[in-house]
Amino acid sequence: MIALPHATAMVVGTIIGASIFVQPSEITARVPNPLFILLVWILSGVITCFGALVCAELASIFPKTGGVYVYLMEAYSPSIGFLWGWAMFWSMHSGIIAAISVICARYVAYFYPMNSIGITTIAILVITVISAINYIGVKEGSTLQTLFTGGKLSAIALLIIIGLAFGSRIPEHFISRSFENSHLSIKDFLLALVAGLFTFGGWHMVTYSAEETINPRKTIPRALIIGMIIVTVCYLALNTVYMYILPLDVLASSTKIAADAADALFGGGGGGLMAGLVIFSSIGSLFGIILAGPRVYYIMAQEGLLFRWIGEIHPHYRTPSKAIILQAIWSSVLVATGTYRELFTRVVYTEWIFFGLMALGIFILRRRPGMVITHNISGYPYIPALFIISSFAIVINQIISDPLESLYGLSIILIGLPVYYLWVKKRIGRSELNVYN
Numbered sequence: 001m002i003a004l005p006h007a008t009a010m011v012v013g014t015i016i017g018a019s020i021f022v023q024p025s026e027i028t029a030r031v032p033n034p035l036f037i038l039l040v041w042i043l044s045g046v047i048t049c050f051g052a053l054v055c056a057e058l059a060s061i062f063p064k065t066g067g068v069y070v071y072l073m074e075a076y077s078p079s080i081g082f083l084w085g086w087a088m089f090w091s092m093h094s095g096i097i098a099a100i101s102v103i104c105a106r107y108v109a110y111f112y113p114m115n116s117i118g119i120t121t122i123a124i125l126v127i128t129v130i131s132a133i134n135y136i137g138v139k140e141g142s143t144l145q146t147l148f149t150g151g152k153l154s155a156i157a158l159l160i161i162i163g164l165a166f167g168s169r170i171p172e173h174f175i176s177r178s179f180e181n182s183h184l185s186i187k188d189f190l191l192a193l194v195a196g197l198f199t200f201g202g203w204h205m206v207t208y209s210a211e212e213t214i215n216p217r218k219t220i221p222r223a224l225i226i227g228m229i230i231v232t233v234c235y236l237a238l239n240t241v242y243m244y245i246l247p248l249d250v251l252a253s254s255t256k257i258a259a260d261a262a263d264a265l266f267g268g269g270g271g272g273l274m275a276g277l278v279i280f281s282s283i284g285s286l287f288g289i290i291l292a293g294p295r296v297y298y299i300m301a302q303e304g305l306l307f308r309w310i311g312e313i314h315p316h317y318r319t320p321s322k323a324i325i326l327q328a329i330w331s332s333v334l335v336a337t338g339t340y341r342e343l344f345t346r347v348v349y350t351e352w353i354f355f356g357l358m359a360l361g362i363f364i365l366r367r368r369p370g371m372v373i374t375h376n377i378s379g380y381p382y383i384p385a386l387f388i389i390s391s392f393a394i395v396i397n398q399i400i401s402d403p404l405e406s407l408y409g410l411s412i413i414l415i416g417l418p419v420y421y422l423w424v425k426k427r428i429g430r431s432e433l434n435v436y437n
Contacts, residue, residue: 001138001139001212001213001214002138002142002209002212002213002214002219003213003214003219004214004219004222004223005146006142006143006145006146007206007213007219007220007222007223008222008223008226008227008230009142009145009146009149009150009288010142010145010205010206010209010223010227010288010291010292011203011205011206011223011224011226011227011228011231012149012153012227012230012231013145013146013148013149013152013284013285013287013288014202014203014205014206014285014288014289014292015199015200015201015202015203015227015231015285016149016152016153016156016231016234016281016284016285017100017202017281017282017284017285017286018100018103018104018278018281018282018285019198019199019201020199020234020235020238020258021257021258021259021274021277021278021281022257022258023195023196023198023199024037024239024242024251024257025251025252025253025254025257026192026195027040027041027192027195027196028248028251028252029252029253030188030189030191030192030195031184031188031189031192032248032249032252033184034243034248036184036189036192037192037239037243038236038239038240040189040192040193040195040196041196041232041235041236041239042232042236043193043196044193044196044197044199044200044235045200045228045231045232045235045236047193047197047386047387047390048197048200048203048228048231048232049225049228049229049232050383050384050386050387050390051203051204051355051359051387051391052203052204052224052225052227052228053224053225053377053379053383053384054358054359054362054377054383054384054387055067055068055071055203055204055207055220055224055358056220056221056224056225056375056377057221057362057373057375057376057377058071058207058358058361058362058365059207059210059216059217059220059221059224059375060217060218060220060221060373060374060375061365061371061372061373061374062074062210063210063211063213063216063217063220064210064211064299065208065209065210065211065212065295065296065298065299066207066208066210066295066296066299066300067204067205067206067207067208067210067292067295067296068084068204068207068208068296068354068355068358069081069084069085069088069296069299069300070299071358071361072084072354072357072358072361074361074365075357075358075360075361075362075364075365076357076361076364078303078305078420079417079420079421080354080357081300081305082300082305082416082420082424083354083413083416083417083420084296084354085296085297085300085305085306086413086415086416086419086420087350087351087354087412087413087416088293088296088297089293089297089327089330090330090412091348091412092348092350092351093289093292093293093296093327094293094327094330094331094334094340095334095340095348096201096202096289096348097127097286097289097290097293097327097331098123098127098331098332098334098335098340099340100282100285100286100289101123101124101126101127101282101286101331101335102119102120102123102335102340103278103282104122104123104126104278104279104282104283104286105119105120105121105122105123105126106119107275107276107278107279107282108122108279109122110271110272110275111272111275120335120336123335124332124335124336126283126286127286127290127328127331127332127335128328128332130283130286130287130290131290131324131325131327131328133287134287134290134291134294134319134324135314135317135319135321135324135325136317136319137317137318137319138209138212138291138318138319141287141290141291142287142291144287145284145287145288145291148280148283148284148287149284151280151284152277152280152281152284153230153234155277155280156234156238156277159238159241159261159262159265159277160237160238160241162265163241163244163245163261163265164240164241164244166265187397187401190393190394190397191397191401193394194349194394194397194398197352197394198348199235200231200235201348202285202288202289203224203227203228203231204355205288205289205292205293206220206223206224206227206288206292207220208292208293208295208296209291209292209295212295217374217375218375221375241261242257242258242261245261245264245265246260246261246264258274258277258278259271259274259275261274262274290324290327290328293323293327294319294320294323294324294326294327295320295323297310297311297320297323297326297327298310298311298313298320298323299311301323304424305420305424309322310322310323310326311323349394349395349398349406349409350395350409350410350413352391352392352394352395353391353392353395355387355391356387356388356391356392356395359384359387359388359391360384360388362377362380362384363381363384
């Protein structure tokens with residue numbers, strides 16, 4: 001069973017993956033001003049915290065395995081929940097697993113040079129090993145995640161302390177002459193905010209394993225709130241160190257910002273230290289992501305929205321073993337074919353459509369007779385309303401910025417609708433669906 005420390009480690013460990021070691025460059029390129037850079041990170045943290053508060057209330061109402069899938073199904077209909085699970089498996093969740101495993105393998109190649117086939121092999125091996133550990137038991141997977149998260153936070157804290165103490169090699173901090181006359185636009189600021197929110201991705205995954213969590217009505221809300229505070233503080237401090245060590249023009253153009261910062265701190269060997277941290281961080285993140293996904297597929301199968309065999313529980317290990325194997329296979333296929341790149345970049349923004357609907361579901365559920373809420377959002381209705389506006393603003397901005405890619409991503413999701421109505425609904429029968437509708 002998952003206790004509060006393990007649940008909090010899952011929140012922190014899932015969010016702090018590889019993105020924070022590369023994504024700051026994109027934000028700096030969009031808003032090359034120290035104050036606006038920090039504002040982007042603060043707003044990203046605040047918006048994500050609002051989402052976490054929304055999830056906390058919903059988790060207290062429905063302390064069931066499945067998280068966002070359950071909330072969407074209960075607030076709307078099985079078809080909306082099915083679309084979330086559909087997108088998770090074919091693109092969003094499996095794509096994240098594939099992408100992070102490849103990043104991990106590429107940094108392994110820093111120490112042991114290898115070609116693309118070797119990197120692909122290592123990435124699939126990482127997915128296989130971590131899936132096998134989660135197959136054996138949730139306790140083993142969550143314990144290792146907690147250990148990796150503790151080590152990751154210690155390394156980041158050490159980097160922050162050393163960076164602030166010894167980092168500056170120039171008399172003027174946070175200044176870059178090449179950006180002195182740069183003009184900031186609202187569009188660039190919003191795109192930078194999207195990049196920041198992407199780095200906070202995964203905050204909701206702790207809700208997927210609610211039934212394996214001790215006292216989920218209290219543990220999950222606490223884990224979400226504590227975890228988000230830890231992550232936001234880490235991100236703000238780490239980006240302050242990046243700006244303290246490196247000029248903004250270098251920060252904006254770097255493709256390996258953390259390694260460049262480490263080289264500036266420790267000399268030529270800094271890149272090796274940072275490569276090790278990225279590997280460690282990626283593995284820790286994968287433990288939580290690989291643990292979370294199969295719980296959604298399990299509950300969907302239990303409710304007739306997937307093949308029943310996907311929802312089978314291992315008689316000895318008590319884990320959704322078939323769902324874990326299926327996820328590992330598809331994620332490995334995405335790694336081997338390289339298709340995760342297109343799927344992930346085209347579809348990842350669409351999860352914010354579901355997040356907006358999830359928050360809107362609070363207003364619907366609060367009006368439903370007999371609904372018992374044990375963890376109220378203190379800022380209701382303003383916090384969920386602001387989160388809804390933010391979620392749909394992200395989607396609209398993405399569609400305006402890149403309409404063709406956005407429509408392609410939406411089409412992948414919408415393919416799930418005919419699948420649901422032509423196969424799933426026919427298979428489980430109208431009488432069973434009427435329980436939810």
